[in-house]
Amino acid sequence: MNTIVPRPVDAVIAAVREFLGDRLSTAQAVREQHSRGEDQTPPTLPDAVAFVETTEEVSRILALCHRHEVPVVAFGAGTSLEGHVNPVRRGLSLDLSRMTGIREVNAEDMDCLIEPGVTRQQLNDFLRDRGMFFPVDPGSVCTIGGMCATRASGTNAVRYGTIRENVLGLEVVLADGRVIQTGGRARKGANGYDLTRLFIGSEGTLGVITRIRLRLHGIPEAMSAAVCQFPDLAGAVNTTIATMQSGIPVARIELLDADQMEACIRYSKLEGFRPTPTLFLEFHGTHAAVKEQAEAVEAIAADHGGEGFRWASDTETRSKLWQARHDAYWAGLALVPGHRGITTDVCVPISTLAEAILGAKADAVASGFTTCIVGHVGDGNFHQIILFDPNDPQGLERAWELDRKIVARGLSLGGTCSGEHGVGIGKREFLEQEHGPEALAVMRSIKTSLDPKGILNPGKMFRN
Amino acid sequence: MNTIVPRPVDAVIAAVREFLGDRLSTAQAVREQHSRGEDQTPPTLPDAVAFVETTEEVSRILALCHRHEVPVVAFGAGTSLEGHVNPVRRGLSLDLSRMTGIREVNAEDMDCLIEPGVTRQQLNDFLRDRGMFFPVDPGSVCTIGGMCATRASGTNAVRYGTIRENVLGLEVVLADGRVIQTGGRARKGANGYDLTRLFIGSEGTLGVITRIRLRLHGIPEAMSAAVCQFPDLAGAVNTTIATMQSGIPVARIELLDADQMEACIRYSKLEGFRPTPTLFLEFHGTHAAVKEQAEAVEAIAADHGGEGFRWASDTETRSKLWQARHDAYWAGLALVPGHRGITTDVCVPISTLAEAILGAKADAVASGFTTCIVGHVGDGNFHQIILFDPNDPQGLERAWELDRKIVARGLSLGGTCSGEHGVGIGKREFLEQEHGPEALAVMRSIKTSLDPKGILNPGKMFRN
Numbered sequence: 001m002n003t004i005v006p007r008p009v010d011a012v013i014a015a016v017r018e019f020l021g022d023r024l025s026t027a028q029a030v031r032e033q034h035s036r037g038e039d040q041t042p043p044t045l046p047d048a049v050a051f052v053e054t055t056e057e058v059s060r061i062l063a064l065c066h067r068h069e070v071p072v073v074a075f076g077a078g079t080s081l082e083g084h085v086n087p088v089r090r091g092l093s094l095d096l097s098r099m100t101g102i103r104e105v106n107a108e109d110m111d112c113l114i115e116p117g118v119t120r121q122q123l124n125d126f127l128r129d130r131g132m133f134f135p136v137d138p139g140s141v142c143t144i145g146g147m148c149a150t151r152a153s154g155t156n157a158v159r160y161g162t163i164r165e166n167v168l169g170l171e172v173v174l175a176d177g178r179v180i181q182t183g184g185r186a187r188k189g190a191n192g193y194d195l196t197r198l199f200i201g202s203e204g205t206l207g208v209i210t211r212i213r214l215r216l217h218g219i220p221e222a223m224s225a226a227v228c229q230f231p232d233l234a235g236a237v238n239t240t241i242a243t244m245q246s247g248i249p250v251a252r253i254e255l256l257d258a259d260q261m262e263a264c265i266r267y268s269k270l271e272g273f274r275p276t277p278t279l280f281l282e283f284h285g286t287h288a289a290v291k292e293q294a295e296a297v298e299a300i301a302a303d304h305g306g307e308g309f310r311w312a313s314d315t316e317t318r319s320k321l322w323q324a325r326h327d328a329y330w331a332g333l334a335l336v337p338g339h340r341g342i343t344t345d346v347c348v349p350i351s352t353l354a355e356a357i358l359g360a361k362a363d364a365v366a367s368g369f370t371t372c373i374v375g376h377v378g379d380g381n382f383h384q385i386i387l388f389d390p391n392d393p394q395g396l397e398r399a400w401e402l403d404r405k406i407v408a409r410g411l412s413l414g415g416t417c418s419g420e421h422g423v424g425i426g427k428r429e430f431l432e433q434e435h436g437p438e439a440l441a442v443m444r445s446i447k448t449s450l451d452p453k454g455i456l457n458p459g460k461m462f463r464n
Numbered sequence: 465m466n467t468i469v470p471r472p473v474d475a476v477i478a479a480v481r482e483f484l485g486d487r488l489s490t491a492q493a494v495r496e497q498h499s500r501g502e503d504q505t506p507p508t509l510p511d512a513v514a515f516v517e518t519t520e521e522v523s524r525i526l527a528l529c530h531r532h533e534v535p536v537v538a539f540g541a542g543t544s545l546e547g548h549v550n551p552v553r554r555g556l557s558l559d560l561s562r563m564t565g566i567r568e569v570n571a572e573d574m575d576c577l578i579e580p581g582v583t584r585q586q587l588n589d590f591l592r593d594r595g596m597f598f599p600v601d602p603g604s605v606c607t608i609g610g611m612c613a614t615r616a617s618g619t620n621a622v623r624y625g626t627i628r629e630n631v632l633g634l635e636v637v638l639a640d641g642r643v644i645q646t647g648g649r650a651r652k653g654a655n656g657y658d659l660t661r662l663f664i665g666s667e668g669t670l671g672v673i674t675r676i677r678l679r680l681h682g683i684p685e686a687m688s689a690a691v692c693q694f695p696d697l698a699g700a701v702n703t704t705i706a707t708m709q710s711g712i713p714v715a716r717i718e719l720l721d722a723d724q725m726e727a728c729i730r731y732s733k734l735e736g737f738r739p740t741p742t743l744f745l746e747f748h749g750t751h752a753a754v755k756e757q758a759e760a761v762e763a764i765a766a767d768h769g770g771e772g773f774r775w776a777s778d779t780e781t782r783s784k785l786w787q788a789r790h791d792a793y794w795a796g797l798a799l800v801p802g803h804r805g806i807t808t809d810v811c812v813p814i815s816t817l818a819e820a821i822l823g824a825k826a827d828a829v830a831s832g833f834t835t836c837i838v839g840h841v842g843d844g845n846f847h848q849i850i851l852f853d854p855n856d857p858q859g860l861e862r863a864w865e866l867d868r869k870i871v872a873r874g875l876s877l878g879g880t881c882s883g884e885h886g887v888g889i890g891k892r893e894f895l896e897q898e899h900g901p902e903a904l905a906v907m908r909s910i911k912t913s914l915d916p917k918g919i920l921n922p923g924k925m926f927r928n
Contacts, residue, residue, distance in 0.1 A: 108709060108815035151654040162652050164661075165629060180903040185878035186811040187843045188626050190615040190665055190886040192895055192925065193907045197628075197661035201654055218711035245572060247682035288752055347650040351572035379651045414649035422654040431656055439644040442914065443657045449913035450906065461656065 008068040009047045009091060015064050016050055016092075023051040034093035037080030038140075040342050040396060041425050044086055046073065046093035053098050055171060055179060055210040062208065062455075063177030065092060071458050074204040076117060076143030081343060082424025084150065084203055088459040094208060096145055102126055103211070110216040111168055111185060116145020116209050123214075132216040135160035138420065139326035145209050150422040151201030155325065158244075158378030159251040159284065160217060162420070164200050171211030172199050175451040183213065198446070203422055204457035206450045220284035223251070225318045226294060226309040228279045228301045233257055233361065235305040236277040237354045240377040242300045244350050248293050252282040253378040254325055257361065260332060260372035260385075267331030268324035272310075279306075279377075280325050282318075325374075332372040332385040339370075339387040342399050342426075346410035347381035347419030356413055360384050360406045367402050381419030423461045431461065472532040473511045473555060479528050480514055480556075487515040498557035501544030502604075504806050504860060505889050508550055510537065510557035517562050519635060519643060519674040526672065527641030529556060529919050537921050538668040540581060540607030545807060546888025548614060548667055552923040558672060560609055566590055567675070574680040575632055575649060580609020580673050587678075596680040599624035602884065603790035609673050614886035615665030619789065622708075622842030623715040623748065624681060626884070628664050635675030636663050639915040647677065662910070667886055668921035670914045684748040687715070689782045690758060690773040692743045692765045697721055697825065699769040700741040701818045704841040706764045708814050712757050716746040717842040718789055721825065724796060724836035724849075731795030732788035736774075743770075743841075744789050746782075789838070796836040796849040803834075803851040806863050806890075810874035811845035811883030820877055824848050824870045831866050845883030887925045895925065 017024045025031075026048045035043035047070075052058050065072045071091030078085055087093055099115035100122065106112065107130055114123060119141055123134050136147060138154035144163075146152070148170065153162035160166065169183025172195075182195035199207055230236040236255055243250060255277070256264060262275035281297060283290040298309050312318045324331075333341045348356045357373060364371040364384065375382025386402055388395035407417045407430055417423075417430035432440050444462060447454075481488045489495075490512045499507035511534075516522050529536045535555030542549055551557055563579035564586065570576065571594055578587060583605055587598050600611060602618035608627075610616070612634065617626035624630065633647025636659075646659035663671055694700040700719055707714060719741070720728060726739035745761060747754040762773050776782045788795075797805050812820045821837060828835040828848065839846025850866055852859035871881045871894055881887075881894035896904050908926060911918075 106813070106815065108705070109813040110709070111813070151652075151658075153652055153654075157652060161629075164652075164658070165625075174902075174906070178902045178905075180906060181900060182903060184880055184898070185813040186845075186880045186883065187814075188615075188617055188621060188628075188811060188845065188883055189880040190617075190809075190882045190884045191880045191891075191898060192665070192887060192904075193670075193910060194615075194628070194658075194661045194665055195903060195906060197658045198910075201656070201658055206657075220711075241572070245574070247684075286756060288756060292750060292752060345654075347652060349570070349573040349575070349649040350651075351570065381650075381652065416648055416650045416653040416655045418654045419650065419652055420654045423656060427655075434648070434655060436645060438638075438642045439646060439659060440656075441642075442638070442644060442659060445913045446657060446662075446910060449909045 009070045012064045012068050012070045012092065013048050016061055019060065020050055020057065025049045034075055034095065035086065037078050037083060037085045039081045039083055039426065040340060041083035041086050044088050044090065046087040047090050049093045049095055051095045051098055055173065058094065058173045058208050058210050059177045059179055061092065061094065062173050062175060065455050066176045066453060069453050069455060071455050073457050074149065074208050076146035077119065077141060079140045079142045079146065080150065080424060081421045082426045084422060084424040084460060086425065088425070097143060099210070105130065107132065109185065110218070111213055112216055113211060113213050114144060116212060117143050119143055127216065131219050133219050134214055135217055136163045136166055144212055148200050148209050148212055149202065149204050151420065153376070153420045155252045155254055155376055157376060158253060159249055164197060166215045167196060167200060167212060168215055169213040170196055170199055170209050172207035172209055174207050175453065175456050185213065201422070203424065203460055205447060205461055206456065222287045222290040223282065223284050224290050224294060225280065225282045225312040225321055227321065228281065228306045228309050229274060230277045230307070231305050233277045233358060234354060236279050237357055237377065239279060239301045239304045239306060241350055241353060243297050244378055246296065246300065248296050250281060250293065250297065250378060251284040252280065254280040255373065255375045255377040255382065256280065256328065257373040259335070259370065260328055260374045263331040263335045263372055264324050264328055267334050268327055270324055280321060328374040329385065335372065336370055336387045340390050341385045341387050342403060344384045344403055344406050345381070345418045345421040346407060346415055347379060348410050348413045348415030350380045352413040352415070353377060353380050356410055356415065357382055359409050363402060363405050367398070369399065369402055379419065380415065425460060428461060428463045473534045476528045476532050476534045476556065477512050480525055483524065484514055484521065489513045498539055498559065499550065501542050501547060501549045503545045503547055503890065504804060505547035505550050508552050508554065510551040511554050513557045513559055515559045515562055519637065522558065522637045522672055522674055523641045523643055525556065525558065526637050526639060530640045530917060533917050533919060535919050535922050538613065538672050540610035541583065541605060543604045543606045543610065544614070544888060545885045546890045548886060548888040548924060550889065552889070561607060563674070569594065571596065573649065574682070575677055576680055577675060577677050578608060580676060581607050583607055591680065595683050597683050598678055599681050600627045600630055608676055612664050612673050612676055613666065613668050615884065617840070617884045619716045619718055619840060621840060622717060623713055628661060630679045631660060631664060631676060632679055633677040634660055634663055634673055636671035636673055638671050639917065639920050649677065667888065667924055669911060669925055670920065686751045686754040687746065687748050688754050688758060689744070689746045689776040689785055691737070691785065692745065692770045692773050693738060694741045694771070695769050697741045697822060698818060700743050701821055701841065703743060703765045703768045703770060705814050705817060707761050708842055710760065710764070712760050714745060714757065714761065714842060715748040716744065718744040719837065719839045719841040719846065720744065720792065721837040723799070723834065724792055724838045727795040727799045727836055728788050728792055731798050732791055734788055744785060792838040793849065799836065800834055800851045804854050805849045805851050806867060807850070808848045808867055808870050809845070809882045809885040810871060810879055811843060812874050812877045812879030814844045816877040816879070817841060817844050820874055820879065821846055823873050827866060827869050831862070833863065833866055843883065844879065889924060892925060892927045
């Protein structure tokens with residue numbers, strides 16, 4: 001006779017349903033939507049999905065999961081590229097995307113307090129009439145909670161910093177349901193351990209972020225975008241290096257290699273451009289400062305074979321250009337119909353950028369893969385999309401092999417395996433290599449002290 | 465019969481002497497030099513002082529202290545204003561001031577790797593001919609290791625960020641002697657917990673910093689300083705608020721109230737100034753940008769009763785001015801001969817700065833103390849030096865009372881008890897008030913996980 005042993009998660013589901021009602025779902029379709037992000041990690045279904053709306057709900061759910069030792073994975077917009085939201089040990093997917101309140105905007109102090117499900121687009125739409133903006137821009141439609149959890153950055157980081165530099169404080173629910181406030185409204189502080197920075201980039205393994213206090217910035221008097229094409233990759237990369245070394249405060253400086261440019265021309269119907277290495281640039285400041293910066297970079301580009309700037313100063317042309325840049329990942333995937341892609345995220349010291357990028361491209365050519373490179377090169381960060389045939393049984397594994405080679409070169413040049421996408425599942429193997437076993441042991445000991453039962457996003461960041 | 469029980473520290477001293485020789489000192493004068501910083505905390509003598517020169521020595525000493533459970537207090541230049549270097553439970557004072565190596569300067573990447581005993585002056589002297597500088601400037605002659613440990617900032621933070629934003633990575637010796645590397649040479653990373661930021665501001669309670677990789681900045685094309693005097697404090701404060709809200713990237717904006725200005729005129733022999741509230745300003749950028757910024761701030765100041773800018777564009781006049789600003793603490797102490805001083809370090813959201821400062825000054829007047837205010841007002845941070853008579857048995861306690869009142873107002877306005885001096889001994893009582901018991905419990909649990917025997921700078925940051 002079979003006895004059905006009740007699973008711990010069933011007790012949690014029953015208890016959570018009492019206060020969430022039908023916002024706790026076990027429907028197959030909902031669980032599938034929460035089984036993965038946008039990467040190639042194999043999906044896993046959570047046992048249930050909880051659509052939370054308040055900090056108190058998050059706290060009660062975590063206290064229950066803690067008591068019953070059930071895994072909890074925070075879920076925002078599901079745009080992770082490293083398997084972060086994949087519930088590899090099942091349990092609950094905690095969907096925070098309905099927590100979209102903008103609770104405070106302090107125009108005088110240029111800060112705001114938001115809930116984690118707010119996207120950067122929603123926030124910027126809200127702020128536009130107030131003359132302010134939130135600069136961190138990873139391109140995709142992601143939640144700001146997710147951006148905090150993965151230490152996101154993107155195209156504007158070269159000027160405004162990453163999310164790390166733009167968060168003043170957090171509200172975090174700990175593994176056992178306790179709620180803490182970190183940071184505050186002051187612009188700086190020497191007031192205890194920097195818990196804010198500890199939770200930023202902790203990938204849901206130390207707590208669940210339920211409020212975020214952000215720094216905002218004034219919309220600059222003038223913004224102007226330009227495109228500059230180059231006959232070769234070295235010219236575009238060396239223009240970036242020289243620009244950064246000159247200390248010119250460019251707002252964005254993005255590289256697209258010839259393959260990526262071809263993909264974007266096709267996908268985003270960019271007219272009048274050729275498939276050659278290209279820099280997309282943007283300048284922010286007063287009218288005089290923008291003019292001064294742009295002239296300086298144009299002169300540097302000319303020294304490296306750049307073919308003159310094409311300007312996009314009106315909002316519409318500028319938006320079309322940056323939309324094309326943001327769609328680069330999808331454009332790349334569309335380059336070879338039926339293929340799928342993985343992407344690297346190496347970030348190196350700027351002086352080694354040419355070696356890192358040219359080497360990575362040569363490796364790709366040697367291994368026979370089509371790859372596109374697009375990068376936040378002002379920070380030394382680039383993404384190489386490796387396209388592979390999903391019908392080739394060795395395709396994905398060979399793509400990972402190439403990825404490992406590109407990462408190894410990045411590390412040997414003093415760089416990191418991840419500039420902005422995070423560790424998740426895909427980069428766990430590089431973490432020890434990069435930091436060494438003792439630093440990793442410190443990370444683990446912090447993890448253990450804050451989440452002794454290991455219920456928060458297990459299987460991420462650390463290999464067992 | 466009395467038996468002399470050997471103390472654990474004696475075993476450590478004997479073992480350390482074997483490899484440090486006479487760099488391990490138990491001389492009374494040396495121990496006295498390491499018994500306190502520059503604040504009013506009662507001194508305590510360490511049992512011995514170890515003058516270390518290498519990471520390996522630090523590691524061996526920590527391993528010994530860990531085994532024998534002997535306290536270790538890291539010591540740099542001894543300029544702490546919060547009792548950080550005071551060995552309240554005796555043990556070893558670990559003097560890192562001889563570790564002054566500048567190990568790498570990467571001009572192309574604008575970074576450097578230094579040992580913790582390097583002062584900012586030493587580093588800037590070294591960098592000057594290379595066209596770069598390290599901007600974080602707390603004024604005093606302090607070591608950069610100490611600046612990291614206390615999350616220091618100072619006059620330039622409004623433009624260049626605090627030490628937190630200017631450190632790329634650290635080498636840290638853990639409580640048991642293990643050595644870890646944090647961060648790296650890349651400008652950003654989403655590569656595991658942010659251990660760099662965890663050690664910055666940890667005040668020697670989590671590890672001992674033995675290497676620091678810093679971001680550097682290019683020396684601007686133009687730098688210009690100006691002084692603007694105001695008939696009242698409100699005018700100077702409101703000029704600051706309006707300047708920050710306009711997004712003008714001032715490099716420094718420092719407030720001296722009438723009492724502080726009187727003190728500086730006397731102490732630093734500043735000619736041609738009156739003892740009225742005054743802003744010291746500095747602008748960095750291209751010649752055009754400096755001109756544009758200065759004109760904008762001058763117009764704002766005029767709207768608030770400012771009496772026109774007096775310029776200091778040549779290096780000598782500029783240096784004299786900033787030296788006077790840096791000497792403000794000593795000038796304040798000299799205002800009433802025979803008096804001593806404690807200083808507040810409140811930092812508030814900029815919109816509340818007028819209320820915080822005017823309220824603090826009114827409190828001081830009501831309580832009968834002479835106080836001077838000097839502040840990094842662009843960040844919302846100000847120091848109020850409270851002068852007290854050391855011969856009055858209640859003098860210090862009454863000064864602390866006033867301090868508590870000023871901090872309480874700062875906290876009620878959304879600010880912090882410490883913008884930059886740190887917690888140490890003096891601000892432990894405010895830490896729980898500011899962060900709440902649960903956040904403090906998280907800090908304690910991190911402390912316990914990294915230093916289970918509590919040997920690293922015990923008695924600081926947390927009350928038992």
